[in-house]
Amino acid sequence: MNAFFRKRARPRLVGQGGDRLPGGPVSPGDRRQLPGPEERARPVAVGHARLRFMCLVLATLFAVVSWRLVDIMILAPETARGTANAAMARQMAEEPVRKRSDIVDRNGLVLATDLPTVNLFADTRGIPRPEIERAIAALPALFPELDPEKLRRDLYSQRAFVYIRHHLTPFEQKRVNDLGIPGLEFETAEKRVYPGGRALSHVVGTTNLDNRGSSGLENYFDRWLTTSDEPLVLSIDLRVQHITHRVLSESVKHFRAQGGSALVLDVATGEVMAMVSLPDFEPERNGSPADKERFNRATLGVYEMGSVFKVVNTAMALESGIPLGSYFDASAPLRIGGHSISDYKGKNRPLSIPEIMMYSSNIGSARMASRVGTTYQREFLRNLGLLEPVRIELPERGTPLVPNPWREISTLTVAFGHGLSITPLHLASAVSAVINGGVFIPPTLLKVQDRQAVQGTRVISERNSVIMRALMRLVVEAGSGKSAAVNGYYVGGKTGTADKQVGRGYARNSVLASFVAGFPMTAPRYVVLFTLDDPQPVQGTWGYRTAGWNAAPSTGRLIAEIAPLLGVAPSYFSPSGFFDESLIQEVGLKTLEPEGGPAR
Amino acid sequence: MSDLRSRTPAYGTPRFVSGSGPNAAPAMFTRLDTSVVSNWRWTIDWVLVTAMMVLVVFGFILILAAGPSAARRINVDTMHFVNRQILFILAAIVLMMGTSLLSLKWLRRMGALGFLGVLGVLALVPVLGSEIKGSTRWISLGSFALQPSEFAKPLFAIVCAWLFAAGKEYRRFPGDLVALGLLGVLGGMLILQPDFGMTMIVSAVFGVQFFLAGLSLFWVFCLVAAGCAGAYLAYLLIPHVNHRVNAFLDPASTDQYQITQSMRAFTEGGFLGRGPGEGRIKSLLPDAHTDFIYSVAGEEFGLLLCLLIAGLFLFIALRATWRLRGERDLFAILATGGLIALISFQALINMASSLSLIPTKGMTLPFISYGGSSTLATALAMGMLLALSRHRPHGDSP
Numbered sequence: 001m002n003a004f005f006r007k008r009a010r011p012r013l014v015g016q017g018g019d020r021l022p023g024g025p026v027s028p029g030d031r032r033q034l035p036g037p038e039e040r041a042r043p044v045a046v047g048h049a050r051l052r053f054m055c056l057v058l059a060t061l062f063a064v065v066s067w068r069l070v071d072i073m074i075l076a077p078e079t080a081r082g083t084a085n086a087a088m089a090r091q092m093a094e095e096p097v098r099k100r101s102d103i104v105d106r107n108g109l110v111l112a113t114d115l116p117t118v119n120l121f122a123d124t125r126g127i128p129r130p131e132i133e134r135a136i137a138a139l140p141a142l143f144p145e146l147d148p149e150k151l152r153r154d155l156y157s158q159r160a161f162v163y164i165r166h167h168l169t170p171f172e173q174k175r176v177n178d179l180g181i182p183g184l185e186f187e188t189a190e191k192r193v194y195p196g197g198r199a200l201s202h203v204v205g206t207t208n209l210d211n212r213g214s215s216g217l218e219n220y221f222d223r224w225l226t227t228s229d230e231p232l233v234l235s236i237d238l239r240v241q242h243i244t245h246r247v248l249s250e251s252v253k254h255f256r257a258q259g260g261s262a263l264v265l266d267v268a269t270g271e272v273m274a275m276v277s278l279p280d281f282e283p284e285r286n287g288s289p290a291d292k293e294r295f296n297r298a299t300l301g302v303y304e305m306g307s308v309f310k311v312v313n314t315a316m317a318l319e320s321g322i323p324l325g326s327y328f329d330a331s332a333p334l335r336i337g338g339h340s341i342s343d344y345k346g347k348n349r350p351l352s353i354p355e356i357m358m359y360s361s362n363i364g365s366a367r368m369a370s371r372v373g374t375t376y377q378r379e380f381l382r383n384l385g386l387l388e389p390v391r392i393e394l395p396e397r398g399t400p401l402v403p404n405p406w407r408e409i410s411t412l413t414v415a416f417g418h419g420l421s422i423t424p425l426h427l428a429s430a431v432s433a434v435i436n437g438g439v440f441i442p443p444t445l446l447k448v449q450d451r452q453a454v455q456g457t458r459v460i461s462e463r464n465s466v467i468m469r470a471l472m473r474l475v476v477e478a479g480s481g482k483s484a485a486v487n488g489y490y491v492g493g494k495t496g497t498a499d500k501q502v503g504r505g506y507a508r509n510s511v512l513a514s515f516v517a518g519f520p521m522t523a524p525r526y527v528v529l530f531t532l533d534d535p536q537p538v539q540g541t542w543g544y545r546t547a548g549w550n551a552a553p554s555t556g557r558l559i560a561e562i563a564p565l566l567g568v569a570p571s572y573f574s575p576s577g578f579f580d581e582s583l584i585q586e587v588g589l590k591t592l593e594p595e596g597g598p599a600r
Numbered sequence: 601m602s603d604l605r606s607r608t609p610a611y612g613t614p615r616f617v618s619g620s621g622p623n624a625a626p627a628m629f630t631r632l633d634t635s636v637v638s639n640w641r642w643t644i645d646w647v648l649v650t651a652m653m654v655l656v657v658f659g660f661i662l663i664l665a666a667g668p669s670a671a672r673r674i675n676v677d678t679m680h681f682v683n684r685q686i687l688f689i690l691a692a693i694v695l696m697m698g699t700s701l702l703s704l705k706w707l708r709r710m711g712a713l714g715f716l717g718v719l720g721v722l723a724l725v726p727v728l729g730s731e732i733k734g735s736t737r738w739i740s741l742g743s744f745a746l747q748p749s750e751f752a753k754p755l756f757a758i759v760c761a762w763l764f765a766a767g768k769e770y771r772r773f774p775g776d777l778v779a780l781g782l783l784g785v786l787g788g789m790l791i792l793q794p795d796f797g798m799t800m801i802v803s804a805v806f807g808v809q810f811f812l813a814g815l816s817l818f819w820v821f822c823l824v825a826a827g828c829a830g831a832y833l834a835y836l837l838i839p840h841v842n843h844r845v846n847a848f849l850d851p852a853s854t855d856q857y858q859i860t861q862s863m864r865a866f867t868e869g870g871f872l873g874r875g876p877g878e879g880r881i882k883s884l885l886p887d888a889h890t891d892f893i894y895s896v897a898g899e900e901f902g903l904l905l906c907l908l909i910a911g912l913f914l915f916i917a918l919r920a921t922w923r924l925r926g927e928r929d930l931f932a933i934l935a936t937g938g939l940i941a942l943i944s945f946q947a948l949i950n951m952a953s954s955l956s957l958i959p960t961k962g963m964t965l966p967f968i969s970y971g972g973s974s975t976l977a978t979a980l981a982m983g984m985l986l987a988l989s990r991h992r993p994h995g996d997s998p
Binding site: 047058068073123128 | 914927
């Protein structure tokens with residue numbers, strides 16, 4: 001290796017002493033400088049040495065390769081397999097199968113649960129071309145909903161991971177396996193199934209393809225559902241929910257309404273026993289439902305509720321100290337600032353408070369609110385939660401459209417449910433407070449385990465609450481809500497037919513018809529709010545589209561069906577034990593239920 | 601050629617008979633016959649030829665294994681790659697043997713001329729070339745896409761050997777600088793294509809030759825340091841290099857489909873392999889017939905063939921070095937060293953890539969991988985190596 005390190009000799013200049021080339025003397029003009037034989041041999045020796053050194057390095061490198069070969073092929077194939085599977089493992093680790101807790105109704109019936117399935121995906125880089133063609137021909141035959149064009153694009157995309165179809169049944173998985181096409185692979189997945197179906201589509205909500213909650217309770221409790229082992233117990237009663245869904249569906253269909261909503265609330269706890277919004281959707285359906293179907297009218301939609309709001313207005317007037325026997329002039333339309341408030345089928349005379357409720361007088365209600373004043377009105381509505389977003393365990397919560405600025409005219413129109421847009425759930429919980437003894441309890445979709453522990457805020461006195469029960473009963477006995485009466489359940493309520501807002505004005509022939517009811521009015525247990533969006537006059541309504549002809553009778557049918565399930569015993573006795581005689585006299589209630597069976 | 605023969609009798613001084621001419625025919629292939637072919641017959645290293653031919657045969661067997669599945673994947677005739685590779689191999693054998701006929705002087709001359717020609721063609725590639733997979737490296741000649749840069753590698757090795765040797769021979773001739781300049785020109789052209797792998801290997805071979813030519817150790821270290829810095833810069837600045845290296849350092853971070861399948865192939869192969877035609881993973885490896893043919897060898901023929909192939913490459917390098925012992929011609933040493941480095945580096949990078957020893961780098965396995973340009977260029981390099989390893993009287997040095 002001596003030559004290896006030998007330095008290249010310095011170039012010598014021609015003419016220096018002793019510098020003679022073997023060929024003989026070189027003339028000074030010769031520009032070629034040839035090294036002597038020793039000089040020539042030196043680089044050659046270095047070259048040889050270094051070439052041998054290079055061979056040594058190459059031999060070492062080839063030895064490394066050989067050792068690697070022996071290592072992965074003979075000695076430790078498992079480690080090599082481990083390296084090979086690292087990528088797959090990473091993918092699995094990144095997307096663990098996410099287990100979700102069940103959602104059950106108040107009686108433990110399953111409303112949402114996980115089902116283990118497999119997803120079909122393709123590693124398109126691995127599929128030979130003819131096999132791709134075979135897959136494009138065969139897969140749509142197995143899954144008719146597959147779009148062949150999209151499938152072709154996907155399979156030729158050269159991507160490592162393309163979903164073909166989610167949630168295969170074991171039978172479908174076998175059919176795909178039988179095709180024997182390489183590159184078609186399965187990943188384990190969880191499919192959320194909803195035994196409750198359409199009836200609960202807005203309440204329970206939906207999950208996306210990754211099994212994350214995308215709407216409804218699934219979204220609101222997503223974290224809880226993915227971390228808890230316990231099922232989520234709802235306040236919903238599946239039986240009541242189904243009946244409510246059916247009755248509302250029939251009603252919407254019969255009155256050719258655009259949609260509707262129905263709520264059943266437990267007045268003592270705020271528990272939502274049933275909540276339906278139509279149109280609805282099939283939660284397990286592939287593809288996303290239309291916005292219209294996804295929209296929860298009961299909690300997200302805000303509407304001018306119309307005359308049903310008079311329940312709140314009247315309670316406010318009583319609570320402000322206006323005696324029940326007071327009269328308000330409704331002899332002529334009320335004019336204020338260029339606006340005119342008039343009555344539908346007006347009596348054109350001063351009306352008492354029970355009469356204002358019974359005849360649903362706008363003028364009377366407006367005069368009551370006027371006497372109460374804007375400040376008191378706003379405070380009262382705020383205490384009922386009507387000026388803030390509805391409180392419920394859903395991501396779909398509507399925010400009221402509050403008059404701003406709140407002028408005197410607003411005070412007057414809000415009295416009969418115009419100028420303030422709220423969700424049906426707002427109204428239902430407010431009415432619930434009015435008749436439950438005067439305590440506002442925020443609504444909830446979760447089962448209340450300890451009924452005694454429910455806390456609320458008092459909004460009206462117990463006495464005024466009793467008066468309100470009598471007044472609402474009066475509406476059903478003698479007012480616009482007659483068709484809601486159900487023998488034995490002493491239904492009380494209030495109709496409301498609000499002209500729908502269109503742009504800045506109101507539509508002539510399009511209304512929101514609603515009926516809010518409580519039963520039994522002797523000792524209220526449940527509130528029902530039934531809303532129909534734009535019901536049409538049909539045979540039997542004599543050309544009317546007002547709530548008394550559609551929402552009220554539907555509410556009656558609903559109560560007749562759900563009351564027995566809710567454990568409300570029918571009673572055919574006089575209300576005398578619940579209302580004192582003077583109240584019955586003052587309001588003008590009948591003292592006996594009409595003869596007849598328990599159901600209509 | 602007659603001119604060549606008469607001026608440089610490759611072997612045998614003094615001449616015993618006038619070997620040329622018709623009267624030499626009866627004495628064909630005797631040591632007395634000094635015709636080019638006869639000389640070649642006696643001076644060529646048949647052991648080296650045999651080793652190279654064995655490699656060619658292995659390549660043929662492996663293209664039979666990997667070709668049909670690759671052809672099916674791109675939807676062409678099943679035997680598409682096999683048929684073409686057979687033609688390439690035949691042409692390669694002719695080219696290899698033809699090249700091995702060259703004497704040192706003619707090797708140098710043809711090498712220099714060929715290099716200038718390839719340089720010219722390379723300059724035309726951006727104009728005439730067709731873009732495949734994002735790089736413009738190919739010039740289509742009918743159904744055959746020629747990749748001139750493949751041929752530039754061995755020719756550049758010859759030119760560099762000449763320049764370095766001349767730099768030693770003639771003091772006033774700045775051979776090192778000229779070689780460096782040529783490297784700059786060639787490297788620039790390759791980077792523009794872009795073909796970093798080729799640039800890398802050309803630079804490495806240049807570095808080896810510079811080293812063999814007696815570069816002082818100080819500069820050797822500088823060169824190594826510069827090489828490392830260059831590689832690190834490439835890692836920092838060139839996104840796909842960065843991606844490849846990161847993927848190698850942390851296999852779990854990205855999807856390394858080819859490597860994953862390649863490792864599976866070796867593992868499935870075991871000692872004797874699954875048997876010819878029994879490979880399954882080859883149909884999942886997109887580059888089974890080119891960059892990952894070593895994996896196919898592993899799966900179907902097992903450890904034995906893999907070791908044999910690796911051993912053959914090393915044997916060729918050692919044998920060519922052995923044959924050069926006592927050589928006094930610096931050019932021959934440098935050229936042999938460069939060609940050995942070229943072939944060995946390419947083989948090592950290919951094998952180490954498929955074995956996940958280094959980041960994946962698209963590099964063909966000489967004589968084994970499918971590809972016309974690659975096979976012919978390897979034949980050129982091997983032929984040159986054969987020419988260099990022929991026995992020469994020492995007086996033959998130019």
